[in-house]
Amino acid sequence: MTEPGRYCPLSYRTQAADLASLPAVCAETAYIVGGLYGNSAALQAILDMAATEHPPPVLVFNGDFNWFNADSTVFRQINRQVLAHYALLGNVEAELVEPQPGAGCGCAYPAFVDEAVVTRSNQIMARLQTVAAEHPDIIAALAILPRQQRLDIAGLGIGVVHGDPDSLAGWGLGIEAMPPPGVTPAPIAAWFAEADVRVLASSHTCVAYAQRFTVSGQSCAVFNNGAAGMPNFRHDPRVVITRISRTPAPFAPLYACRIGALHCEAIAVEWAQPEWLLEFERLWPEGSPAWQSYRERIVNGPHHRLERANRLLYGQNPHIRS
Numbered sequence: 604m605t606e607p608g609r610y611c612p613l614s615y616r617t618q619a620a621d622l623a624s625l626p627a628v629c630a631e632t633a634y635i636v637g638g639l640y641g642n643s644a645a646l647q648a649i650l651d652m653a654a655t656e657h658p659p660p661v662l663v664f665n666g667d668f669n670w671f672n673a674d675s676t677v678f679r680q681i682n683r684q685v686l687a688h689y690a691l692l693g694n695v696e697a698e699l700v701e702p703q704p705g706a707g708c709g710c711a712y713p714a715f716v717d718e719a720v721v722t723r724s725n726q727i728m729a730r731l732q733t734v735a736a737e738h739p740d741i742i743a744a745l746a747i748l749p750r751q752q753r754l755d756i757a758g759l760g761i762g763v764v765h766g767d768p769d770s771l772a773g774w775g776l777g778i779e780a781m782p783p784p785g786v787t788p789a790p791i792a793a794w795f796a797e798a799d800v801r802v803l804a805s806s807h808t809c810v811a812y813a814q815r816f817t818v819s820g821q822s823c824a825v826f827n828n829g830a831a832g833m834p835n836f837r838h839d840p841r842v843v844i845t846r847i848s849r850t851p852a853p854f855a856p857l858y859a860c861r862i863g864a865l866h867c868e869a870i871a872v873e874w875a876q877p878e879w880l881l882e883f884e885r886l887w888p889e890g891s892p893a894w895q896s897y898r899e900r901i902v903n904g905p906h907h908r909l910e911r912a913n914r915l916l917y918g919q920n921p922h923i924r925s
């Protein structure tokens with residue numbers, strides 16, 4: 604029997620083709636903000652960055668905007684702020700709305716993720732579910748969130764998901780699943796073709812990267828923003844979001860490419876890390892499941908490097924600006 608946290612509930616299943624028929628949200632610029640994980644300081648920094656852009660970007664919180672916010676006041680505040688924008692269901696929200704028997708945290712962790720991490724994630728989820736139960740109005744709002752979002756920028760389709768096009772908690776758009784740059788395997792080509800999009804934006808796996816593909820002679824890309832609520836690179840506290848626009852960002856991206864008329868960029872956002880660390884340790888004191896699993900990443904970043912994340916260098920018309 605599959606253990607909690609390793610299991611992907613049937614209700615998580617989606618289809619790439621569904622993205623093709625969704626009504627598109629048209630925008631000049633979109634920020635894709637995956638994996639906020641209940642980080643109120645990162646959220647404020649992202650909102651402040653958005654406020655500097657004209658016209659203002661559409662914000663899409665593509666799931667897992669809850670996680671560390673296991674406190675009634677903070678839970679309410681984060682959800683009220685996020686739900687003022689476009690938002691998708693992540694596995695965390697799915698397990699708050701309707702806990703699936705045996706799903707645990709709903710992460711569907713693959714075998715390479717350590718069992719202790721999975722156990723602690725299930726414990727974090729159990730505590731968050733207790734807090735969420737105090738807020739039936741927010742649970743009701745989360746329950747009607749879509750699982751996928753289609754965007755139209757400069758006439759090109761963008762598919763926003765939490766995991767991958769086949770599953771809310773899929774790992775198919777994780778960096779571990781990627782072929783060497785320059786290669787487009789048939790299943791990835793099929794996702795782009797069936798979804799009728801040129802960009803797929805994801806998060807869930809918590810490891811940021813971007814990679815180009817060629818599908819029916821056209822350039823396409825996957826952008827996984829890693830985490831908008833935790834550092835993404837070693838000794839770099841900044842969080843990362845994906846920005847897709849007709850125009851380049853008014854600030855230097857970490858890495859970027861052109862897909863047709865689109866500027867697709869990974870953007871690092873500075874945030875009040877030291878102040879929020881105090882809040883994190885108030886919510887999750889030393890020895891608690893979240894402290895054990897995440898404090899090291901929040902303080903020092905994961906063992907991931909920018910050079911590993913930027914997989915855009917190979918391919919036609921690379922347009923690397925930094």
Ligand SMILES: [Fe+2]
Pocket residue numbers: 666667693694695710765772807808
């Ligand atoms: Fe997730």
